[in-house]
Amino acid sequence: PMTERAMHSYDPQNIFARILRGEIPNKTVLETPHTLAFHDIHPQAPIHVLVIPKGPYVTYDHFAAEASDAEIVDFTRAVNQVCELVGVRPGDGLGGYRLISNAGEAGVQEVPHLHVHVMGGRVLGRMVSKP
Secondary structure (H helix, E strand, C coil), X not given: CCCHHHHCCCCCXXXXXXXXXXXXXXXXXXXXXXXXXXECCCCCCCEEEEEEECCXXXXXXXXXXXXXXXXXXXXXXXXXXXXXXXXXXXXXXXXXXXXXXXXXXXXXXCCCCCCEEEEEXXXXXXXXXXX
16 A cells, blocks of 8 residues: 555656746746646647646645645635636636546546646536446
8 A cells, every 4th residue: 555655755857847847838827826827738628727736746635634724725716716717607608617636546647746627618528427
């Protein structure tokens, strides 16, 4: 079994860490003191924005356990601001959004830095198909 440390070991060379350091450009939607939001380079919906904390957190549970109150509040409020900026809040005209955070192998997490996907602009279908 993985140890707590192994589950949350952070790779500072992951693509989102490199974006945060300015080594890779991004199309920024919002930047706050603790959060960066940018358009996904391979969008899966008409609107597809990634929201990431600036701190070295691997998964949402890692972030929830170890981030400061200021980081958690900033990240959560940034998700709201992104939804407002891209017009996907229910009642904003595009009918809503889906918020996804993949974690670990079974969750098909591709980048080992916490990120939530804000997706909208069309009806997205069922979240998970039955086996």
